[in-house]
Amino acid sequence: METLVYKKPECLxxxxxxxxxxxxxxxVVLRMIAELIDEFGxxxxxxxxxxxxxxxxxxxxxxxxxxxxxxxxxxxxxxxxKRSLPGKFVFTYQGDGDALTIGLNETIHTASRGEKxxxxxxxxxxxxxxxxxxxxxxxxxxxxxxxxxxxxxxxxGYPIHAAEMVAKCDGAAFxxxxxxxxxASIKKAKEILKKAFEMQIKGIGYSFxxxxxxxxxxxxxxxxDSMKHIKDDIEKVHPTGIFKDITQTEAR
Amino acid sequence: xxxxxxxxxxxxxxxxxMEVCPKHLIHPSSETNAHGVNFAEFKxxxxxxxxxxxxxxxxxxxxxxxxxxx
Ligand SMILES: Cc1ncc(C[n+]2csc(CCOP(=O)(O)OP(=O)(O)O)c2C)c(N)n1
Ligand code: SF4
Ligand code: SF4
Ligand code: SF4
Ligand SMILES: [Mg+2]
Numbered sequence: 001m002e003t004l005v006y007k008k009p010e011c012l013x014x015x016x017x018x019x020x021x022x023x024x025x026x027x028v029v030l031r032m033i034a035e036l037i038d039e040f041g042x043x044x045x046x047x048x049x050x051x052x053x054x055x056x057x058x059x060x061x062x063x064x065x066x067x068x069x070x071x072x073x074x075x076x077x078x079x080x081x082k083r084s085l086p087g088k089f090v091f092t093y094q095g096d097g098d099a100l101t102i103g104l105n106e107t108i109h110t111a112s113r114g115e116k117x118x119x120x121x122x123x124x125x126x127x128x129x130x131x132x133x134x135x136x137x138x139x140x141x142x143x144x145x146x147x148x149x150x151x152x153x154x155x156x157g158y159p160i161h162a163a164e165m166v167a168k169c170d171g172a173a174f175x176x177x178x179x180x181x182x183x184a185s186i187k188k189a190k191e192i193l194k195k196a197f198e199m200q201i202k203g204i205g206y207s208f209x210x211x212x213x214x215x216x217x218x219x220x221x222x223x224x225d226s227m228k229h230i231k232d233d234i235e236k237v238h239p240t241g242i243f244k245d246i247t248q249t250e251a252r
Numbered sequence: 253x254x255x256x257x258x259x260x261x262x263x264x265x266x267x268x269x270m271e272v273c274p275k276h277l278i279h280p281s282s283e284t285n286a287h288g289v290n291f292a293e294f295k296x297x298x299x300x301x302x303x304x305x306x307x308x309x310x311x312x313x314x315x316x317x318x319x320x321x322x
Contacts, residue, residue: 002255006305006319018313022289023266027312183272183306190309216266223266223312 009034011043016061019054023223025213026055028180029122032190033093034062036197046089047081049074051103053095054129055122072103075110078117089200091118097127100162101136107166111206114171118200118207120193121162123177124215125234132218136160139237144218159237163210167243173205175244179212181230185240192242204247212238254303255320256294262315263291269307269316275300278307292316 011034018027037043043064050058052071059066069077074092082090092099099107099121107119126144127133134144134151137159141150151159163177174196178189189211196207212234214226221229242248256278263285269292270278277300281293292315294301303321 002320002322004318005254005303005321006308006316008314008317012314017262020312022264022312023268024312027314028310031311031314183310186309223268224271227268 009038011035011037011063013061013063016063018061019057021217023214023216023226024054025124025180025211025215026122028186029120029189029211029213030055030058030061030093032186032193033091033120035190036194037064039194040089040197040201042089042201045087046091047085049078049081049090049092051092051094051098052129053098053127055093055095056129058093072098072101073106074098075103075106075115075117075119078119079110079113079115082115082117086116089118089197091120091200094119094121095128096121096123096125096137096162097135100160101127104136104160107162107208108169111166111169111172111208114173114206116200116203116205118196119209120196121208121210122213123162123210123238124213124218126215126218128215128218132215137162137238139234161238163208163238163243166208171206172208172244173246174199174207174242176208176242177210177212177238177240179230179235179240180214181212181227181235195245210238212240253299253322254301255296255322256301256307256316257318258292258294259315259317260285260291261287262313263289264313264315265289265291266312267292268310268312272310273307274304275302277301
């Protein structure tokens with residue numbers, strides 16, 4: 001007898017195709033989020049806050065209520081929505097340019113206030129949508145449109161380490177960094193995203209998951225080489241792990 | 253044994269599924285879809301598919317829409 005072991009999530013529109021470049025990491029993460037919304041059975045009780053970046057049009061492929069926010073401000077929009085509709089599951093979906101560069105202020109204050117929302121931050125170490133300029137998380141030596149000879153810390157400073165920084169905020173309940181560079185890391189990423197969702201669903205508090213994801217177009221690499229680049233280079237600078245979990249006393 | 257279903261019009265031919273399939277059962281088609289992409293094709297003459305869904309979980313375009321195991 002044949003059993004169905006995987007099916008495209010219901011939360012993804014049947015006719016809604018992803019608008020990203022071939023091999024883009026956004027699609028893997030958005031699909032995992034859709035799977036979790038299906039698994040928790042919260043499709044009708046979820047409000048997604050989109051951000052400015054390649055993932056701006058969440059409503060094109062998500063069969064969910066979606067609110068847009070101006071660049072970097074989705075944690076503030078999420079705050080207002082969650083406070084007025086506390087029974088809803090409210091998450092922001094943001095890039096590194098959005099959440100960690102122009103919107104770092106909102107990210108840190110929202111974590112410090114301990115808003116009961118979830119932020120998923122896709123760190124592809126550049127401003128993807130606008131053609132590949134450097135962001136706050138760009139690696140030292142990384143070539144981007146605005147660092148054509150590689151990021152020089154003498155001139156533009158060092159990358160920020162988002163998960164470590166957010167974990168220092170007293171209001172944060174769960175903070176992790178995951179990567180999607182292999183089937184095993186994708187599986188692990190989903191487990192961690194699930195924990196982050198539970199933090200909000202159980203009313204525990206603010207959760208933040210940074211996802212190291214590919215941007216083959218602006219990295220000038222094939223999709224498969226981009227996955228290797230995360231493992232070989234990006235994880236060395238932005239290591240994966242759980243940086244805070246107030247439900248586990250032994251978490252680092 | 254297993255089997256997968258690929259929505260060829262969602263496939264962008266990134267080749268990630270071809271790289272990760274432990275049995276190397278996915279290859280680019282000689283035909284193209286509406287976007288001009290040599291979409292991914294599943295060929296399993298020897299019934300080797302594990303039904304592991306590694307391909308579906310790695311696809312950035314949710315183009316592998318169903319995985320069956322028997
Ligand atoms: C106020 C404002 N400033 C600048 C821009 C231009 N802009 C659009 S997307 C973007 C960066 C997006 O980068 P990121 O958040 O990392 O998303 P990605 O595309 O990499 O997923 C910028 C600067 C804008 N739309 N609005
Ligand atoms: S530019 Fe980069 S982040 Fe944007 S869709 Fe293309 S690969 Fe994805
Ligand atoms: S289910 Fe597993 S074995 Fe079958 S095609 Fe997909 S990756 Fe290969
Ligand atoms: S991973 Fe998905 S989009 Fe990429 S080639 Fe395979 S089926 Fe097509
Ligand atoms: Mg980015």
